[in-house]
Amino acid sequence: MSERWASLLASHRAVREPQRVAAPEHKPVAAILACSDARVPPSLLFDQPAGSIFVVRVAGNTATPAAIASLDYAVEELAVPLLIVLGHTGCGAVTAARSGKCHGYLSPITQQICELDNQTHAATLDQLIELNVLSAVTTLTNSLSPTGEGIRSGAVEVHGAVYDLSTDLVRPVQSAVTAAPS
Ligand SMILES: [Zn+2]
Numbered sequence: 384m385s386e387r388w389a390s391l392l393a394s395h396r397a398v399r400e401p402q403r404v405a406a407p408e409h410k411p412v413a414a415i416l417a418c419s420d421a422r423v424p425p426s427l428l429f430d431q432p433a434g435s436i437f438v439v440r441v442a443g444n445t446a447t448p449a450a451i452a453s454l455d456y457a458v459e460e461l462a463v464p465l466l467i468v469l470g471h472t473g474c475g476a477v478t479a480a481r482s483g484k485c486h487g488y489l490s491p492i493t494q495q496i497c498e499l500d501n502q503t504h505a506a507t508l509d510q511l512i513e514l515n516v517l518s519a520v521t522t523l524t525n526s527l528s529p530t531g532e533g534i535r536s537g538a539v540e541v542h543g544a545v546y547d548l549s550t551d552l553v554r555p556v557q558s559a560v561t562a563a564p565s
Contacts, residue, residue, distance in 0.1 A: 407434030413465040414457040443476030446522040459529040470516040471546040516543040
């Protein structure tokens with residue numbers, strides 16, 4: 384066992400073993416599609432305990448088929464009434480797309496963002512980050528699975544938001560930002 388892994392396990396046990404709390408019921412109040420960035424931990428950002436937030440994380444908070452299926456499970460099996468797509472400033476996946484890494488090993492994540500960038504001509508990285516959040520909200524809303532059906536019927540609400548690393552605050556992203564003229 385490496386020192387790194389041993390250190391993580393030791394931290395885990397030091398906190399968990401003295402407490403020995405029972406597993407909470409699985410009745411999350413929200414499901415969040417967030418980026419994998421280590422600085423953007425959804426449950427911690429919203430100060431929620433285990434059991435409260437159903438989290439799907441993929442670099443670039445991209446609504447991939449697997450991400451949508453995970454949210455479908457939350458909506459259909461756990462009756463989650465609130466979905467949030469959470470982007471963040473300084474996103475590495477959006478930065479990679481912006482710098483043209485649209486093919487190769489990152490493409491399952493960046494290709495959609497590259498297409499979005501080409502379509503919208505986002506003026507800045509921050510603008511593309513917002514557009515990418517809104518794009519995922521649209522993809523979820525239009526999906527032909529329980530997630531989209533729930534949103535379109537009004538049973539499930541969906542919101543986009545961006546976590547700003549410089550202010551340590553999450554701000555809602557409500558409407559499309561104006562794209563720069565091409
Ligand atoms: Zn990111």
